[in-house]
Amino acid sequence: GSDVLSSLLRVSVTDSSMPEPGAAPRRSPQGVPYSDLPHIVNADGLHLFCRYWEPTGQPRALVFIAHGAGEHCGPYDEMAQRLKELSLLVFAHDHVGHGQSEGDRMNIKDFQIYIRDSLQHIDLMKSRHPDLPVFIVGHSMGGAISILTACERPGDFVGVVLIAPLVQMNPESATPFKVFMAKLLNHMLPSLTMGSIESKWLSRDKRQVEAYDADELNYHGGMRVSFGMQLMAAVERMQREIPSISWPFLLLHGDADKLCDIRGSRMMYDNSPSTDKKIKIYEGGYHALHHDLPEVAESVLKELTTWITEHIPAATSQEAQ
Numbered sequence: 001g002s003d004v005l006s007s008l009l010r011v012s013v014t015d016s017s018m019p020e021p022g023a024a025p026r027r028s029p030q031g032v033p034y035s036d037l038p039h040i041v042n043a044d045g046l047h048l049f050c051r052y053w054e055p056t057g058q059p060r061a062l063v064f065i066a067h068g069a070g071e072h073c074g075p076y077d078e079m080a081q082r083l084k085e086l087s088l089l090v091f092a093h094d095h096v097g098h099g100q101s102e103g104d105r106m107n108i109k110d111f112q113i114y115i116r117d118s119l120q121h122i123d124l125m126k127s128r129h130p131d132l133p134v135f136i137v138g139h140s141m142g143g144a145i146s147i148l149t150a151c152e153r154p155g156d157f158v159g160v161v162l163i164a165p166l167v168q169m170n171p172e173s174a175t176p177f178k179v180f181m182a183k184l185l186n187h188m189l190p191s192l193t194m195g196s197i198e199s200k201w202l203s204r205d206k207r208q209v210e211a212y213d214a215d216e217l218n219y220h221g222g223m224r225v226s227f228g229m230q231l232m233a234a235v236e237r238m239q240r241e242i243p244s245i246s247w248p249f250l251l252l253h254g255d256a257d258k259l260c261d262i263r264g265s266r267m268m269y270d271n272s273p274s275t276d277k278k279i280k281i282y283e284g285g286y287h288a289l290h291h292d293l294p295e296v297a298e299s300v301l302k303e304l305t306t307w308i309t310e311h312i313p314a315a316t317s318q319e320a321q
């Protein structure tokens, strides 16, 4: 009757792509309007802060950098500059819940969101540079994101560089009892926080540890049980995927790493069928190798840039003309 008609007329059609007139602009966690920041909007409508390092001339390849848990993509500036100097187009974003992106701090409903957002950004950049080969560089949790992203698109990446990737749980922190308790707690108190990432284990260079502790874009709170569960699920997924990994990869890991056990990298190296794989172990190296003692950090940058440039496919004849 008329009441149905009148109620239908009352429905206001809101077009999500057009901001409501007078609506406050979306702002980063630090209060900066996203209209003033390079960003992408993910499939859940969350704004992700992006960084781009574009070479002056024609780029030779695309490199996506995936940062780790509790940090952001700013600290990869030096690495990105070195790659840019080699005419590579480097891009990155702060994952959901990290740095200048939206989302609950260092938490995620499903680890797959990190992978989906990475693929969205990679596809955006590939659409702008359709003929360029694509690499991924990932550190720690960003290594897990890189591995699972490459597993979803096995033919899309000419190489994956992994710096102390999260592949396996640290056996001390993942005793069967602790895993059982985490699963139990996740049902009862998912927001309960466990210990936080101990920054002293990040690097033997105390200036780097101090920079990490002082960086307000990093998350220094405790790790939620629910986040730990998502990390465990990602680890279990990687165990299943490793026997089918055949894309080229470079593994760099310190054997004194207390945050991501080196056994995970050794297991990936030994069990993946890839015929183009390399592992380099840094004796005494701590977790954030790219920020470890200066000679180690420099070696990591050299190793990584050399491996990437060696893996850029030679231009085929028609491309060269």
Ligand SMILES: O=C1CC[C@@H](CCC(=O)N2CCC(COc3ccc(F)cc3Cl)CC2)N1
Pocket: 067, 068, 069, 070, 071, 139, 140, 141, 142, 166, 168, 169, 170, 182, 197, 202, 212, 223, 227, 228, 229, 231, 232, 235, 259, 260, 287, 288, 291
């Ligand atoms: O430079 C930098 C600054 C930040 C750092 C990167 C940190 C990072 O990403 N980590 C290290 C900690 C690791 C903890 O893992 C778990 C914890 C509980 C759990 F229940 C299951 C898992 Cl697997 C996850 C991966 N590097």
